[in-house]
């Protein structure tokens with residue numbers, strides 16, 4: 001894993017110079033003309049939607065961020081699409097290799113992970129490589145409660161305790177580390193997840209490599225299962241967007257931009273970094289509980305391995321860090337590519353392709369695909385021209 | 386002299402073995418502009434850093450009657466002793482307006498914050514014209530104004546400024562000097578100004594100290610400094 005990262009780093013740094021020039025040409029010759037044409041086509045739609053967006057901006061805009069007509073339209077269509085996916089996905093699915101509802105349910109869970117990672121790492125700039133330890137803590141707590149305490153415990157009991165466990169593990173990682181500066185925080189989160197992984201594989205009382213098969217899935221009905229995952233995901237997206245647009249979100253970004261200046265403004269950065277970690281741990285725990293209900297199995301490779309943590313980062317990067325909705329979009333793109341578009345290929349080939357996409361985004365669209373699209377949409381001006 | 390709001394008594398700061406401040410004492414009265422001048426490396430920044438609680442020191446710093454030794458830096462800011470560092474401490478990708486709001490994040494008095502925003506925009510029309518501009522894209526002078534503005538948004542009783550004129554054009558320096566005098570006259574703000582630019586400090590300060598290699602060589606009123614041969618020859622360049 002580490003050697004992969006080092007290799008990617010070296011490749012990136014040597015190739016970027018030339019790629020940068022190619023990208024410049026590409027941007028001027030292809031992307032700009034295409035963008036301008038699209039803008040002309042989309043402007044009328046923006047004009048039509050502007051009054052609706054204005055109504056939203058006046059009422060909810062201050063809490064969730066203002067949008068242009070077109071941006072509002074895209075959000076409305078996306079939310080409607082997600083809410084009705086239970087009905088259209090089974091019809092569209094066969095064109096993409098089938099099982100689309102399953103993929104969308106899985107994408108919802110990964111969206112929760114990526115958004116949770118984002119509110120902490122993306123916003124404060126203190127990059128965590130260990131977030132799967134948090135969802136892992138929740139998953140293992142659910143399993144241990146069912147196996148060792150009472151198999152008939154309700155999901156509300158196991159779920160609450162599991163989310164609490166994620167929060168506790170989050171605090172255990174955050175309290176001693178968030179004072180550290182530079183790469184130390186990242187390295188320690190990295191070590192934390194490696195430790196957790198070895199812990200779960202080393203002790204059979206923690207399930208060992210096979211893990212625990214006792215937890216039940218929520219349901220076998222694909223449509224119901226999708227909604228069990230998608231509804232919490234949308235609520236979490238709403239809550240995190242609200243937080244990100246609040247003063248808290250502003251302070252978190254300020255920490256990333258200039259931490260000493262946050263102190264100079266009379267605020268304690270460590271306190272806010274801690275808040276962001278807690279704010280991240282709770283939805284990570286919820287995501288972990290949902291993942292148990294999705295797979296019905298709690299084991300190291302589904303829950304803990306560091307690859308999971310890296311995948312969350314990749315998803316957030318593809319979508320666009322520090323935007324909450326970017327990582328949400330990134331999760332759906334990543335999972336649909338992985339399980340639908342590339343479904344004929346073996347796992348290594350699929351991941352090779354996915355990591356190449358991550359690399360591509362890092363080099364050419366550092367702000368992330370969905371953030372870039374979002375800004376383009378915002379730049380389309382219906383009223384002018 | 387009015388009551389002292391900030392008293393520094395026998396301040397010593399060491400960086401490892403090097404003795405950067407050697408028994409510095411100052412007393413700053415409420416509502417005055419106090420200038421600390423001295424060449425590069427004299428210890429001006431070190432002194433301000435000690436007052437703000439950024440570096441350890443021997444000696445005492447009293448602000449408004451309280452010994453600051455055990456007070457956390459953020460608490461000191463909230464209590465009204467605000468420090469605008471040499472680094473200007475801006476958020477590069479935040480707009481002017483957002484940078485100003487960051488200065489007031491800890492405050493609960495919404496009306497007071499709004500009034501201070503109006504005050505800052507009135508004080509620095511250049512900032513008013515650039516509310517939505519990102520701090521990073523502004524000129525050095527505008528950034529300095531924004532840094533002062535951000536500090537003012539924290540509602541200071543005492544404002545410490547480190548080299549606010551460094552690297553700025555004369556017209557901008559004039560604007561900043563005028564702003565300081567307006568602040569003193571209209572809001573009764575106390576200002577502790579550390580400057581290599583002795584001319585600027587002499588123009589605006591009521592009282593001054595000259596610091597060289599960590600020691601105060603001379604203290605006095607504006608008039609005394611103005612007439613002092615040594616200061617004129619070594620620092621003001623007027624003969």
Ligand SMILES: Nc1ncnc2c1ncn2[C@@H]1O[C@H](COP(=O)(O)OP(=O)(O)O)[C@@H](O)[C@H]1O
Nearest residue numbers: 400403405423424425426427428429430431432
């Ligand atoms: N962090 C530090 N570590 C070691 N020496 C320092 C540090 N900061 C300042 N100094 C030294 O202390 C002396 C005073 O510096 P400073 O307070 O920055 O002076 P001024 O602000 O008057 O230019 C200088 O000799 C400088 O090299």
Ligand SMILES: [Mg+2]
Nearest residue numbers: 429430471548
């Ligand atoms: Mg200095």
